[in-house]
Amino acid sequence: MNRPKPAAPLLTLLPAMALVPVLIVTWTGLHGGGLSIWQQFLSGALHPSLDPDVLHAVWHGLGVTMATALLSWSLSLLFGVLLGSVCADVVWRSWSLPIWPATGLRRGLAIPRAVHELVWGLLLLQVFGLHPYVAVAAIAIPYSALVARIWRDHLDSADHRPLEALISAGVHPLSALMTALNPGMGAVLMSYGGYRLECALRSATLLGVFGLGGLGTELQLTLQSLQFRELWTGLWVLAAVMLLLEQLLRLWRKRSGVGVHGQRRMLLFGTLAIVLGVIGTFWLRLIVPDQFSGLSWIGLEVPSWTQLNLAATELPWYPMILETLGLTVLAAGIAIGLPPVALLLWPSPRWHQCCSIFWACMRWIPPPLMVLLLLLSNRPSLAIGALAIGLHNSGVMGRLLLEGLQQQSGQRQDALRAIGSSERISWLYGLLSPQSPSYLAYGAYRSDVILRETVVVGVIGGSGLGWQLLESLSSFHWAAVVLVLCCYCALTISGEALSDRCRSLWLQS
Amino acid sequence: MTNPLTRVRKKGAVVLLALLCSQGATVLPANAQATLRIGAIPDQNPERLNRRYGQLASELSDSLKVPVRYVPVSNYPAAVSAFRTGSLDLVWFGGLTGIQARLQTPGAQVLAQRAIDAKFNSVFIANTSAGLQPIRSIDGLKSLKGKRFTFGSESSTSGRLMPQHFLAQAGVTPKQFAGGQAGFSGSHDATIALVQSGSYQAGAVSEPVWNVAVKNGKVDPSKVKVIWKTPPFGNYHWVVRPNLDQRFGKGFTTKLQKAILGLTPANERQKTILELFAAKRFISAQDSQYQPIEEVGRQLGKIR
Numbered sequence: 001m002n003r004p005k006p007a008a009p010l011l012t013l014l015p016a017m018a019l020v021p022v023l024i025v026t027w028t029g030l031h032g033g034g035l036s037i038w039q040q041f042l043s044g045a046l047h048p049s050l051d052p053d054v055l056h057a058v059w060h061g062l063g064v065t066m067a068t069a070l071l072s073w074s075l076s077l078l079f080g081v082l083l084g085s086v087c088a089d090v091v092w093r094s095w096s097l098p099i100w101p102a103t104g105l106r107r108g109l110a111i112p113r114a115v116h117e118l119v120w121g122l123l124l125l126q127v128f129g130l131h132p133y134v135a136v137a138a139i140a141i142p143y144s145a146l147v148a149r150i151w152r153d154h155l156d157s158a159d160h161r162p163l164e165a166l167i168s169a170g171v172h173p174l175s176a177l178m179t180a181l182n183p184g185m186g187a188v189l190m191s192y193g194g195y196r197l198e199c200a201l202r203s204a205t206l207l208g209v210f211g212l213g214g215l216g217t218e219l220q221l222t223l224q225s226l227q228f229r230e231l232w233t234g235l236w237v238l239a240a241v242m243l244l245l246e247q248l249l250r251l252w253r254k255r256s257g258v259g260v261h262g263q264r265r266m267l268l269f270g271t272l273a274i275v276l277g278v279i280g281t282f283w284l285r286l287i288v289p290d291q292f293s294g295l296s297w298i299g300l301e302v303p304s305w306t307q308l309n310l311a312a313t314e315l316p317w318y319p320m321i322l323e324t325l326g327l328t329v330l331a332a333g334i335a336i337g338l339p340p341v342a343l344l345l346w347p348s349p350r351w352h353q354c355c356s357i358f359w360a361c362m363r364w365i366p367p368p369l370m371v372l373l374l375l376l377s378n379r380p381s382l383a384i385g386a387l388a389i390g391l392h393n394s395g396v397m398g399r400l401l402l403e404g405l406q407q408q409s410g411q412r413q414d415a416l417r418a419i420g421s422s423e424r425i426s427w428l429y430g431l432l433s434p435q436s437p438s439y440l441a442y443g444a445y446r447s448d449v450i451l452r453e454t455v456v457v458g459v460i461g462g463s464g465l466g467w468q469l470l471e472s473l474s475s476f477h478w479a480a481v482v483l484v485l486c487c488y489c490a491l492t493i494s495g496e497a498l499s500d501r502c503r504s505l506w507l508q509s
Numbered sequence: 510m511t512n513p514l515t516r517v518r519k520k521g522a523v524v525l526l527a528l529l530c531s532q533g534a535t536v537l538p539a540n541a542q543a544t545l546r547i548g549a550i551p552d553q554n555p556e557r558l559n560r561r562y563g564q565l566a567s568e569l570s571d572s573l574k575v576p577v578r579y580v581p582v583s584n585y586p587a588a589v590s591a592f593r594t595g596s597l598d599l600v601w602f603g604g605l606t607g608i609q610a611r612l613q614t615p616g617a618q619v620l621a622q623r624a625i626d627a628k629f630n631s632v633f634i635a636n637t638s639a640g641l642q643p644i645r646s647i648d649g650l651k652s653l654k655g656k657r658f659t660f661g662s663e664s665s666t667s668g669r670l671m672p673q674h675f676l677a678q679a680g681v682t683p684k685q686f687a688g689g690q691a692g693f694s695g696s697h698d699a700t701i702a703l704v705q706s707g708s709y710q711a712g713a714v715s716e717p718v719w720n721v722a723v724k725n726g727k728v729d730p731s732k733v734k735v736i737w738k739t740p741p742f743g744n745y746h747w748v749v750r751p752n753l754d755q756r757f758g759k760g761f762t763t764k765l766q767k768a769i770l771g772l773t774p775a776n777e778r779q780k781t782i783l784e785l786f787a788a789k790r791f792i793s794a795q796d797s798q799y800q801p802i803e804e805v806g807r808q809l810g811k812i813r
Binding site: 053127222226227298377379470473474477 | 556699
C-alpha cells in the first residue's frame with residue numbers, strides 16, 4: 001500500500017508559511033523614523049550623480065565586474081561540467097565500475113559550495129595577495145561545485161534506457177554516453193548555463209573585496225557612506241546591464257532548436273562560453289595591467305590542535321547555529337513560497353507581468369542595501385534579515401518558475417478549464433503541479449545559496465554563523481574561522497541529504 | 510563516409526581546443542616595473558577616497574620619481590591582508606588595523622599621522638526618544654543597558670574597539686543590550702542614520718565624522734544628540750612595508766616619510782591633499798603611541 005504523501009503543488013506553496021511569523025514581527029516593529037532617509041534614497045533614483053569622476057569610476061568598475069564575471073562564468077561551466085560528469089553514478093556504471101568514488105566526490109564537493117564567494121575571496125587573498133585571478137577563483141570555485149551538482153543531478157535523473165540499450169549492444173561507454181545523453185543535457189547546459197552568467201554577474205558585483213575597484217566596491221562604499229545619488233549611478237548602470245543580459249539570454253533560449261540544429265547550437269554555446277572567457281581574461285589584463293605579476297604563494301600559519309580546541313570552547317555554538325538555521329529556513333521559505341503564492345493570487349498574464357517586474361527589482365537590489373533599507377524603518381530582528389535575503393532570492397526563484405511555466409504546454413490547464421474548474425484551480429493543478437518537482441529541486445539548490453548568504457546580514461546584530469565568520473576573519477582568528485567554516489560545510493551537507501531524502505520520498509512516484 | 514555534421518563537429522572540436530589552450534597563454538607574467546602601491550581602509554565615500562589617494566599618488570610620483578598607484582580595497586581586513594601579502598606598500602590604516610598589519614608584517618614601520626590622530630575621540634549618540642540623559646562620568650554608560658545599541662564596522666577603532674572598551678570599563682557587555690547583542694551598522698554614517706531613525710536607540714561614532722555630518726546638515730538635532738565623548742586615544746596612521754629600500758633603492762623609506770611629512774598648505778596640490786585628509790600637516794608618529802590600543806585589542810579578542 002502506498003504511503004499518503006502531500007500533493008506536489010502543496011509542497012510548493014507550503015514554504016510561504018514562513019511569511020506569517022516574519023510579517024508579524026516586521027509589522028510590530030514598524031516605525032516612521034527612517035522616512036527622511038527613505039525619501040533621500042528614492043529622490044536619489046531620479047537624480048543620480050552625473051559627476052564625471054563618479055561616472056568614470058562606475059564605468060571602470062563595470063569593466064572589471066563584467067570581465068571578472070565572464071571569465072569566472074566560463075571557468076565554472078567548464079569545471080562544473082567535468083566535475084559533474086565525474087561524480088554522476090551513471091558514468092561510473094557505464095564502465096561497470098563501483099559507484100562509491102562518485103558518491104565520495106559528491107560529498108566532497110559540498111565543501112567548496114558551502115563557503116560564500118566573499119569568504120573564498122578573503123581566504124584566497126590571504127595566500128595569494130590582491131590579484132585579479134583571486135576574484136575570479138573566488139567565484140569560479142563555489143560556482144563550479146554548484147554547476148557540478150546540477151549537472152550530476154540531471155545526468156542521473158535523465159532517461160537511461162537509450163544508454164543501456166547502446167551499452168548492451170557493445171558500444172564503447174564514452175560514445176554511448178555522448179550519443180544517449182547529449183541531446184537532453186545540451187538543453188540543460190544552455191538554459192542553466194545562461195542563467196549562471198547572470199549569477200556570476202551578481203556575484204562579481206557583490207565582490208568588491210579585491211582592490212580591483214569593481215562596481216561592487218562602488219556600490220558598497222557609496223552605501224556605507226549613504227551617498228545615495230552616487231549609489232544610484234551604480235545601481236542604474238547595473239540595472240541596464242542585467243536587463244540587457246536577460247533579454248539576450250531570453251532571445252537565445254527562444255530560438256533553441258532540436259535535432260541536428262540543436263547539436264550545432266550546443267557546440268556554438270560551448271564555443272561562446274570559452275570565447276567569452278578568453279575575452280574576459282584579456283579585458284582584465286587591459287584594465288588592471290600592473291597587477292598581473294605572477295601568482296605566488298604566501299604562507300599562512302595553520303592553527304594548531306590546541307588553538308582549535310580553545311576556539312571551540314570560546315564559540316557560542318548553540319545560539320550561533322540556531323540563529324543561522326532560523327534565518328535560513330525563514331528566508332528559504334519566503335524565497336521558495338512567495339513566487340507561486342503571488343502568481344496564484346490572480347492568475348492573469350498582466351498580473352504575472354507585474355510580478356516579473358517586481359522580481360527583477362528584487363534581484364537587482366543587493367542584499368546589504370535591502371537589509372539597510374528595511375532596517376531604517378524597523379527594529380533590528382532576525383525577521384528583517386530573513387525578509388531581506390528571502391525577497392532577494394524570491395526574485396531568482398520567481399524568474400525560474402515563470403520561465404518553467406512558460407515552457408510548458410497549456411494542455412492540462414485547458415482540459416481542467418474545459419471541465420469547469422475555476423481559473424485559479426486550473427492554473428494550480430494544470431500548470432503549477434507538473435512544474436513543482438523541478439521548481440522544488442531548484443529551491444533546494446537555492447537554500448544552499450541562502451545559507452551562504454547569511455554572511456551578509458551582520459547589521460541586524462551579531463550572533464549567527466555569518467557574523468561570527470566575519471568577526472573571526474577581521475580578528476585574524478584562524479582557528480575560529482576554520483571551525484565556523486566546518487560548521488557551514490556540515491550544515492550544507494546535512495541540508496542536502498535532507499532535501500534529497502524528501503524529494504525521493506515525496507516527489508518520485 | 511563523413512556526413513556534414515561530423516565535419517562540423519570535428520572543426521568545432523579543434524576550435525574549442527585551440528581557444529582553450531590560448532587561455533593558458535594569458536597567465537604568463539607581465540613585464541612589471543616596480544610600482545609603489547598605496548591603499549587605505551575604506552572609511553569614506555569612494556568618490557572622496559579616489560580624489561584623496563589619486564591626488565596623493567600623483568604628488569608622491571612626482572616627488573619620488575617612481576610610478577605610484579592607488580589600489581582601492583573595500584573592507585578593513587582585506588586591507589590588512591593585502592598589506593601583509595605585499596600587494597600594498599603604503600597604507601593609511603586605522604588604529605586597530607594598523608596594529609594588526611604591523612603584527613602580521615614584521616619590520617613594517619609607522620611613518621606618520623595627523624595631529625588629530627594622537628588624540629582621537631569617539632562620541633556616543635542617542636535617539637531623543639530613548640530617554641537617555643547626557644553622561645557625566647564613564648559609569649553613566651550603565652544607562653545603555655537594555656537599549657538597542659549599534660557599533661560601526663567590526664574592525665573600526667573609533668566605531669567599535671574603543672567604545673566597546675569604555676563600555677567594558679563601565680561594566681557593560683554587548684550581551685546586556687536589547688536582543689542580547691549589539692548591531693554592526695558597517696560604517697559611521699550608517700550608525701548615525703540608524704540611530705536617527707530610532708531603529709537603534711544609541712550608537713558609537715567617530716567624532717570627526719559626526720562633526721562633518723552635523724556641518725553638512727545630515728543630522729536632525731531634534732532626533733539624535735551626543736550623550737558622551739570618550740577619553741582620547743591614538744588612531745589613523747601611515748604604515749609602510751619593510752622591503753621598500755630593496756625594491757626602490759637605498760633610503761627610499763626615509764625619502765617617502767620626508768615626502769609625506771613635507772606636504773604643506775603652501776603648495777596648491779598639497780593643500781588639496783591635506784584638505785581631503787582634514788589635516789593641517791602630517792606629523793611623525795611612534796609605534797609606542799599605539800601600545801594602549803594593542804592591549805585593548807588583545808583584551809577584546811580583536812588581536813590574537
